[in-house]
């Protein structure tokens with residue numbers, strides 16, 4: 052499968068935080084950025100998630116993968132305006148754009164509340180559905196926002212360092228050595244979507260809460276079809292960057308166009324719309 056590295060690289064002298072994270076994700080497949088999420092935002096997200104868990108009466112998952120002691124809220128952007136801040140937090144988006152490119156998409160965004168007694172999730176890759184050759188360039192980057200502390204005891208995400216370089220996705224019965232990611236609330240775990248990983252087991256007496264923010268290359272299909280999942284009036288109120296992240300933009304001025312214009316024009320007639328055709332010379 053390939054050589055396994057044990058730890059994320061601590062970074063060289065003089066590197067800024069984003070460069071260090073990008074380098075570690077490229078080399079090790081993952082990296083943790085502590086203190087990336089401002090405390091008031093952590094508090095606002097916790098309030099909104101708890102309100103939605105109640106309002107939607109979210110049940111536990113129906114299988115071991117979703118987690119029989121875990122509750123998930125999908126399509127977060129439709130639920131509360133506070134979630135709009137998450138995919139575009141500049142310090143996090145800079146890392147994602149450096150690893151993918153600035154025309155990447157938000158693939159899905161899910162709140163995960165893991166209760167005591169949750170068993171470990173099976174190892175998997177988040178780009179496993181594409182069937183693209185591997186190893187290769189990153190097709191997706193995932194940012195897990197810790198809204199509570201993540202520890203080995205409460206189910207901190209298990210990763211297989213270096214496994215984004217393996218030539219296949221995990222199979223039933225694979226049992227490689229894993230590292231439990233430990234990080235305080237307010238940290239973000241970034242990983243290459245090709246990394247073997249899974250939620251840990253929660254053997255503590257408290258819940259583990261986070262948001263999984265999954266980005267993909269701009270020419271791939273998103274996990275959540277946000278063009279349909281998000282009411283158009285909501286999208287019209289999004290900042291332009293967020294509109295384009297959910298799909299109201301084009302890739303290289305071509306993929307995703309509507310009548311030769313950027314789909315952002317459907318929610319904002321003044322949106323920029325430089326298309327590939329204007330660049331073609333006679």
Ligand SMILES: O=C(O)CCC(=O)C(=O)O
Nearest residue numbers: 163207208248249250251
């Ligand atoms: O909760 C985690 O730590 C990881 C969750 C995950 O990888 C998934 O549900 O696909």
